[in-house]
Amino acid sequence: MVDLSQYLPILIFLGIAVALSALFVFLPMGVSRLTGTHQPNAQKNSEYECGFPAFEDPRSQFDVRFYLVAILFIIFDLEAAFLFPWAVSLDLTGWPGWITMMGFLFELAVGLAYAWKKGALEWE
Structure with missing residues (x-):
């Protein structure tokens, strides 16, 4: 027979987590309906991110430059990561680690120069 009593604290923790999550989601909605602040109208349901209605269908294709800038951001964010x-462990890796990182940085610099030359960073 397997003793499952050791899993009881985990189940209690999960139950409390689910209860608190449901409370945090549904309590504000219930309070807003009870206090009368839930009164949807055209003004409240209008566009609020940019202040004016969208020009096109939201499922239309984006310009490729948006994706290029996003990819460049991810690449240079990973470089910083x-x-x-590398800087913390440089004393352990020594010259081989330094040379390897300089090669990595050179490769990223060449990629940035290429993207810059192709106009991926230009906006109209």
Whole structure:
């Protein structure tokens, strides 16, 4: 026979987490309906992100430059994420680690120069 009593604290924790999550989601909705603040109208349901209605269908294709800028951001964000552990462990890796990181940075610099030359960073 398997003793499942050791899983009881985990189940209690999960139950409390689900109850609190449901409370945080449904309590504000219930309070707004009870206090009368839930009164949807055209003004409240209008566009609020940019202040004016969308020009086109929201499912239309984006310009490729949006994706290029997003990819470049991810690449250079990862570069920064790699630089911190490298800087901390430079005394352990020595010259081979330094040379490897300089090669990595050179490769990223060439990629940035290429994207810059192609106009991926230009906006009209």
